Amino acid sequence: MSEYSTPVSVAFEFQRSTIQSAHEVVENGIEAQKQFSAAMVDGFAPARDASERSTDIVRTSVDTYFDAIEAVVPAGSGVEEVREITHEQLDLFEESQLDAIDQLENGFDESAEATGEMLDEFLSALDEQVTTLLNAHEDLEGQTIEMLERLEDSLEDLQAEFEARGEEMQEQLEAQAEAIQEQLEDVTENVQEAASETTAA
Secondary structure (H helix, E strand, C coil): CCCCHHHHHHHHHHHHHHHHHHHHHHHHHHHHHHHHHHHHHHCHHHHHHHHHHHHHHHHHHHHHHHHHHHHHCCCCCCHHHHHHHHHHHHHHHHHHHHHHHHHHHHHHHHHHHHHHHHHHHHHHHHHHHHHHHHHHHHHHHHHHHHHHHHHHHHHHHHHHHHHHHHHHHHHHHHHHHHHHHHHHHHHHHHHHHHHHHHHHC
C-alpha cells in the first residue's frame, strides 16, 4: 500500500467503525425495549397472585367475623345465609378482578407481541441497510485507493520522464557547448593564421 493510500484506508476504517458502533447502539436500544415489554408481561403473574392472596385474607377475616357472631347469636338467626351471600360476593369480586387482570395481560401481551414483531422487522431492515452501506463503503474505499495508486504511478512516470529529458537536454547542451568550443577554436586558429600571414607579408 502506498504512502498516499494508507491514511485513506485508516479514514475509511474509522468511518466504518463509527457506522457499526451507531448500529450497535440502535440494536441495544431495541433489545432493551423488547426486554422491558417481556418484563411487563411477566409482571402480571405476581399481580394475579397478590389479588388471590388479598381475597383469601378478606375471606378468612369474614369467616372469623361470622364465627364470632354465630358464637353469641342463637341458631337460625340467618347468620349462615349472610355468610354464604358474603362468600358469593367475594367470589364474584375475585373473579371480576382476575378477569380484569387477564384482559389487561392479554391486551398487553398482544400489544407487546405486535411491538416485538415490528421491532424485529425494523432491526432486520436496518441490518440489511447497514450491510449494504458498509459494502458500498468498502467499494468506494477500493476505488479511491485504486485511483490514488494510478495517480501515484502517473506522477512517478512523469518524474522519470522529466529526469530522462533532463539528462537528454544536458547531453544536448554539452554537445552544443563542445561544438561552440570547436568553432571558437577554429575561429581563433583562422584568426591566428590570418594574422601570421599578414605579418609575413
